[in-house]
Amino acid sequence: MWATVAALYVVLFPYHPGLRSPNELCRLWQTRALVEDGTLEINRALRDYGPVGDLSVMDGRYYPSKAPLLSFAAVPVYAALRAVGGGHRYAVPEVPLVFFSRLFLTVLPTLGLLWLVRRFLQAFLSPAVADGVTVTYALGSLAFSYSLLFMSHQTTAVLLFAGFYALWRLSRGEWRERGYAVAGACAGATVAAEYTGGLGVLGLVLYAVLTVLGTPEPWASRLKKLGRATGLAVLGALPLIVALGLYHQATFGHPLETGYKHLNDAAYQPWHLGGFLGIRTPDPRAFTLSFFSPLRGLFTLSPFLLLALPGLVLLKRQGKTSPEARALFWMSAATLAGYTYFTSSFTYDSWGWTTGPRHLTGLVPFLLLPAGLVLERLRGAGRPVLSGIAAMLCAASVLVTGLATFVNYIPDDVSTPVLALARPLLMDGYHPPNLLAFLGLPTALAGAVLFAALAAVAAYVFGTLGQDTAGRALRPAAWAAGLATLAVLAGAQAAFTRNDRADQNAVRFLESVWLQPPGRSATPFWPRAGS
Template sequence: MSAPPRAVLAALVALYVLLFPYHPGLRSPNELCRLWQTRALVEYGTLDINRALRDFGYVGDLSVKDGKYYPSKAPLLSFAAVPVYGVLRAAGGGTLRAVNEVPLVFFSRLLLTVLPTLLLLGLVRRFLGAYVSAGVADAVTVTYGLGSLAFSYSLLFMSHQTTAVLLFGGFYALWRVARDEWEPWGYLVAGACVGATLAAEYTGGLGVLGLVLYAALGVLWREEPPRARARRLLQGAGLAVLGALPFVAGLMLYHQAAFGHPLETGYKHLNDAAYQPWHLGGFLGIRYPDPRAFALSFFSPLRGLFTLSPFLLLALPGLGVLAREARIRPEMRAHLWLTVALLLGYTYFTSSFSYDSWGWTTGPRHLTGLVPFLLLPVGLLLERARSAERRAWAGVAAALCTASIVFTGLATFVNYVPDDVSNAVLGLAVPLLRAGYVPPNVLNLLGLPNPVAGLALGLVLLGVALWVFVRLAGSGERLGRAPLLAGLAAFAVLLGYQAVTVRHDAHDQGAVSFLEKVWLVPPGGTLSF
């Protein structure tokens, strides 16, 4: 009943590489402000984008200082896209307008957000495979890849999934060093990931603090003489600082050149006055917690983390399993403290920052860096559910994973979710898909029109979701009656929550109508670069 893992891997890669949810009419500010700086760096040799705005059109998410405009974002992706732009410019004839917007966005995403996430999935699978069975590790990795914010933000040229990749890459290096599987030079790799994280997204600093805690605990809890631990700690800190230094120094030089101070970011000079209150007060806009922001960030039918990715709910009881493991396995103590620290830190952040600032996005985007660190407790709980005498719990847990792939996958097919929609899945994605507005994709480039091409990819998504359910709920090749019925009941409850929270009112209908008007590849259309 289950497909071979190699076929599932091919399906996952195909969805990442072939899907291209992008619509130039939206003028996606978070993406284009970065790419306009890339244009400016190559075409004019400047950090400011004044001439790029004049030559290629206005974009949003800008900062202004002394009459010069810059992206309000951290600069790593803008600089990383320079080689991509350079190759496209040379291939297009080397003129000012040689690089069209659509291929620029496509190849920048493919090379700088999609491919790094595919590499991350390999690291996640190796990490989980050290603690849970192959079947659970496979299913959790696939669920993370297609049923979480990782999928959504790999298909957008934004820094959120880049931050997740870098944070987990740094953690992976620290983990291998802690297990004596890598030499201490792994601290250099971790430091480079930390520095790049800060250069990619300022709020990535939350994750960096967690990695510092994990690294320190990994050394302090080693069974070595105190002097050896102190020496290792100093060596690790020195190598990590050395690895981070180029990125941190480059970031500070950028701030100095653009905003007049090495510690002053673009958020202090926002061009749009309406956005400025979100970043004033506290630290970068982080104030006291707000119950509304907490509830909506995790449970909103529009973009709640647990609403779109209900499998992450398993991490909460999974922490109890991890805590029990930590009593008998010292290395699990560091994992426990890291997970708890990150969960508390990111929860505080999303609860204290303005919820209304999330923008037209899938899910609470600033929590993207947290998600991969919740996978270990999820995997441990799934392992326990599969081995329990009452197999019905395995069916419930499997349904949460399957629902995550369906809900997040369908939302990601749209990936630009207006703020006033009642429900991202049934209020926006499903009506668009039903009308034939399926995501633009590489198959369109090959002449296969929508909706046929997009529906084919939708069937691939549903096939993978079914495979995950069978993999987790079944016993070998058998899917028993108890886990099947329990899983169907759990899925019905989750779908019911989606159904009772959708309004199909004027806001929903207006959002669907607006997106239909700007859709890059409408029904019957194909795509051309």
């Protein structure tokens, strides 16, 4: 099953050059500028390679409006591709640049993250539940969607969890104290990748303080250890934070001034005014749509995350007798509260053409243990009906988020991502762009392979998590409850699917820019010069 998950990550390539994906290309244009011109500004790259969005402007010089880590991280990838392509200015076409930048900087790091997640979960859950939850996270959450986009959201999740993993191993005495420098470096890189990643960093700080001060040592020893840990963490974070400040100074004139204060498109400026970087007081509409919108609500796309809510209660109960569980509970609860406040206080309409509430991507890994605790409790309690419901929530997450990710550019005015967008595209023969088709496999056959792989993973998740602790085959009651849950979820999506003009126009537009359209010449992976 792990090979199937990895294959889906590597083979899928939802990208359409005609969309001019601004969040991705503005970063890669800066990568081009760094390699070809040795500059941070992208003025020449815009002239040579075409206009893109998500820009900031300062004294006539254009920069990405995003935090800069990914732009710099892609430099060695681009330099290597440029050498392979002949070493000249136009040596690297757009499609291979996007593909390999995603592969090395968002896809492979997430596959590494899955290994860390699985190791962490296995310390608290049975192997079957740990594997099932990890696979569900891999294909049934925002991790899948944003690993397949050259954006910073999944990078933030990877860095946050890597920092947490270091702190967790330190709290168990399994790493030496210098591991705090690793956690600090991950925290600094998080902020350099995505400014709002600082919300997750605060959760890590809380966890570190609780684990250091929660030991049975004398208070003097605890405070001394906390001081050493703080110093090492700051030492690890400092190079990246200083580099980020120098970048802001060079581009926007002040170490603490980001590109969001100098947006090129005045229509987007109000989203980032007021409060802190546009974060104001909570808005019920933003909260409701971020979590429950039929188009991109977090719990709509990944209903298995609903299990994390009662799971936090279980974790808190464990914390009465376990300092480790207590620290995990407060970190998870604080991280959830912080991200909830953010998504409820920021302009919901700013999410853009994306799968789900993208800025919540960093939160998701910290909800996995609570969700897993519920699944574990149900398996051990001999409750086949509840086990079937919970297991189907996981399997449905794989199907819904997986199918949405096959498209992965979701217009704002579509009613639902699967029934209103993915289904009609598939029925019209528009299969998800993928590496198999680039290698010569017919697009319909390649698409069928991908859909079959996704369905196989969903079946594995349901079969694994719906069993009891003895590993016996699913009981009829579990099957019935699971199928009923799937029917309810599908019915809810059908009820919100309008199939109106907005839905139809979105489908037609995506078909007009599709990378590998049926019956027409697809964009070559690496076109020859002049083609």
